[in-house]
Amino acid sequence: MVQQGTPITLARGQYRLREALGGSAYGVVWRADDMAGGSVAIKLVNTGQMALAPASLRHHWIDAARAEERFLSSLAPWDARHIVRLLDSGSHEGMPAMALELLDADLASHLKAERGAGRQPKLPQALDWIAQVNQALAKVHAAGFRYLDLKPGNLLLDRRTGGIKLADFGTSRPLLDAPTHSYAGTASWQAPEQFFPRARGLYAPHPRSDYFALGALFFWLVCGRMLKYGAACAQAYSAHGREGAAILRREHGGLPSTLSPDEAASFAQAAGKEAADLLRSLLAPEPADRPNHALEISRALCAIRARVAEPLRRAA
Ligand SMILES: Nc1ncnc2c1ncn2[C@@H]1O[C@H](COP(=O)(O)OP(=O)(O)O)[C@@H](O)[C@H]1O
Numbered sequence: 001m002v003q004q005g006t007p008i009t010l011a012r013g014q015y016r017l018r019e020a021l022g023g024s025a026y027g028v029v030w031r032a033d034d035m036a037g038g039s040v041a042i043k044l045v046n047t048g049q050m051a052l053a054p055a056s057l058r059h060h061w062i063d064a065a066r067a068e069e070r071f072l073s074s075l076a077p078w079d080a081r082h083i084v085r086l087l088d089s090g091s092h093e094g095m096p097a098m099a100l101e102l103l104d105a106d107l108a109s110h111l112k113a114e115r116g117a118g119r120q121p122k123l124p125q126a127l128d129w130i131a132q133v134n135q136a137l138a139k140v141h142a143a144g145f146r147y148l149d150l151k152p153g154n155l156l157l158d159r160r161t162g163g164i165k166l167a168d169f170g171t172s173r174p175l176l177d178a179p180t181h182s183y184a185g186t187a188s189w190q191a192p193e194q195f196f197p198r199a200r201g202l203y204a205p206h207p208r209s210d211y212f213a214l215g216a217l218f219f220w221l222v223c224g225r226m227l228k229y230g231a232a233c234a235q236a237y238s239a240h241g242r243e244g245a246a247i248l249r250r251e252h253g254g255l256p257s258t259l260s261p262d263e264a265a266s267f268a269q270a271a272g273k274e275a276a277d278l279l280r281s282l283l284a285p286e287p288a289d290r291p292n293h294a295l296e297i298s299r300a301l302c303a304i305r306a307r308v309a310e311p312l313r314r315a316a
């Protein structure tokens with residue numbers, strides 16, 4: 001059991017847990033003091049949830065933590081512009097543990113508070129964040145991985161620069177992996193090929209599955225709500241688990257539409273026609289119809305950004 005005050009000793013130093021920041025079934029994240037008077041985020045395995053799983057599945061918790069540590073430690077310092085920086089790693093009570101740079105809030109809680117106060121991010125801000133996430137995804141793909149869990153809770157805000165960084169690499173998979181029977185990611189944000197298994201119950205997410213989630217995030221930032229498609233997948237998954245995909249297909253007589261005409265129209269009204277064209281291509285049901293490469297997305301974003309009046313805010 002970890003609690004406030006628990007000391008954590010990793011390869012490079014010792015940390016003392018101060019406050020739980022968040023987590024999921026897989027991980028728990030704490031704000032902690034380091035020995036130099038600074039603060040870090042300590043990410044630990046959620047051993048409470050792990051203990052509830054059947055013994056044969058418990059390795060998933062350790063695999064996810066190890067995959068995250070492997071990916072983050074493979075990055076060069078200059079790769080960390082829009083990816084959370086790994087500061088230290090090791091183990092705690094026999095489980096993998098990491099110290100990460102401490103950021104200010106995840107985008108889900110930040111925007112919940114902003115929207116609660118009646119504020120909505122402006123279009124230039126949404127475009128800059130999408131461009132930053134696109135850069136982060138390009139790094140992940142260049143390092144040989146598909147990210148597969150893009151969502152606001154996995155994006156961390158740096159209030160000093162206004163920029164965001166991608167975090168939580170426990171779901172990432174190598175680009176060349178064979179299709180698997182295991183479902184991964186978060187139903188409300190993911191591409192059809194990630195949510196709906198192919199024949200024989202196999203999932204084959206594509207690197208461009210990340211572009212679909214980028215489109216879902218773009219829509220959420222601009223329109224202030226989730227896509228109806230994502231909401232339907234989330235609802236089906238929470239009611240029926242993995243069987244939800246087949247039930248949803250039956251209810252819709254095929255794949256539900258990923259972007260309805262009224263959603264496309266309200267996005268175009270808020271962000272303009274060029275942005276709506278980019279959104280439509282990111283949200284194409286087939287990976288082959290989405291942009292080929294991060295460069296294609298960044299060119300489109302730059303062209304849209306250039307027409308939007310506010311000066312570009314540079315994130316360090
Ligand atoms: N480096 C960090 N700085 C500040 N908060 C963080 C940091 N890393 C994670 N968090 C908080 O903890 C939550 C869970 O972290 P995440 O890495 O997504 O773990 P999980 O695998 O449990 O989803 C995030 O949504 C965020 O609120």
Ligand SMILES: [Mg+2]
Binds near residue numbers: 024154
């Ligand atoms: Mg997460």
